[in-house]
Amino acid sequence: MKLYVADKAPNPDRVRYFLQEKGIWDKVEREEISIMKKEHKEAEYRAISPLSQVPALVLDDGTAITESRAICTYFEATNPEPNLMGATPKERAVIEMWDRRMELTYLLPVAHWFRNAHPAMAELEKPQSAEWAEISSGRARKMAEFIDLHLKSTTYVAADRFSIADITLFVALGFGRIMKFKPWEDLPNLAHWRDRISERPGLQ
Numbered sequence: 209m210k211l212y213v214a215d216k217a218p219n220p221d222r223v224r225y226f227l228q229e230k231g232i233w234d235k236v237e238r239e240e241i242s243i244m245k246k247e248h249k250e251a252e253y254r255a256i257s258p259l260s261q262v263p264a265l266v267l268d269d270g271t272a273i274t275e276s277r278a279i280c281t282y283f284e285a286t287n288p289e290p291n292l293m294g295a296t297p298k299e300r301a302v303i304e305m306w307d308r309r310m311e312l313t314y315l316l317p318v319a320h321w322f323r324n325a326h327p328a329m330a331e332l333e334k335p336q337s338a339e340w341a342e343i344s345s346g347r348a349r350k351m352a353e354f355i356d357l358h359l360k361s362t363t364y365v366a367a368d369r370f371s372i373a374d375i376t377l378f379v380a381l382g383f384g385r386i387m388k389f390k391p392w393e394d395l396p397n398l399a400h401w402r403d404r405i406s407e408r409p410g411l412q
């Protein structure tokens with residue numbers, strides 16, 4: 209089995225924190241793919257990840273799994289403790305709901321904003337759209353306010369305990385810093401949650 213990851217990239221980081229929380233990060237063989245050197249576009253890697261995206265997990269039988277959440281699903285099944293994706297049908301559904309919200313309505317707008325506005329992405333995102341960057345930053349800001357309101361009445365993002373949904377939000381907040389987007393500076397519940405979460409050994 210081999211896990212393909214990329215340094216300082218949010219989706220590989222989601223898997224990294226997930227495996228660190230499970231205490232198995234150092235047990236998984238890994239290979240670093242450089243996005244800036246466009247290694248993810250090379251034929252050898254495209255044979256594993258046809259959409260040229262990192263992370264990817266190749267199992268011993270050759271099965272290639274992309275999509276960060278799908279990779280986490282695999283490790284959740286093979287290494288059930290600590291449980292990070294829900295232990296009962298209700299918990300699984302609630303955690304998945306919040307995790308997808310964190311990914312689709314927060315992490316993704318931040319990613320679109322970065323890809324369309326940051327000079328470092330000019331080579332990879334052709335053409336960059338200033339208008340799309342503006343729309344995406346507005347969506348990310350609005351969602352940060354929604355999350356802050358949610359965190360007023362809960363300790364964790366989902367199911368009243370630490371889960372993959374907290375990991376996705378933590379990664380998305382960290383990623384936003386590249387656009388100097390630090391919503392926790394104005395949103396107290398988000399700030400409080402972030403302070404608590406940041407201390408976890410698995411999130412270092």
Ligand SMILES: N[C@@H](CCC(=O)N[C@@H](CS)C(=O)NCC(=O)O)C(=O)O
Binds near residue numbers: 217218260277
């Ligand atoms: N939905 C995918 C997204 C993966 C993704 O976008 N990965 C980024 C790195 S964070 C990537 O490979 N970008 C390279 C590119 O788009 O050229 C997942 O959850 O794994």
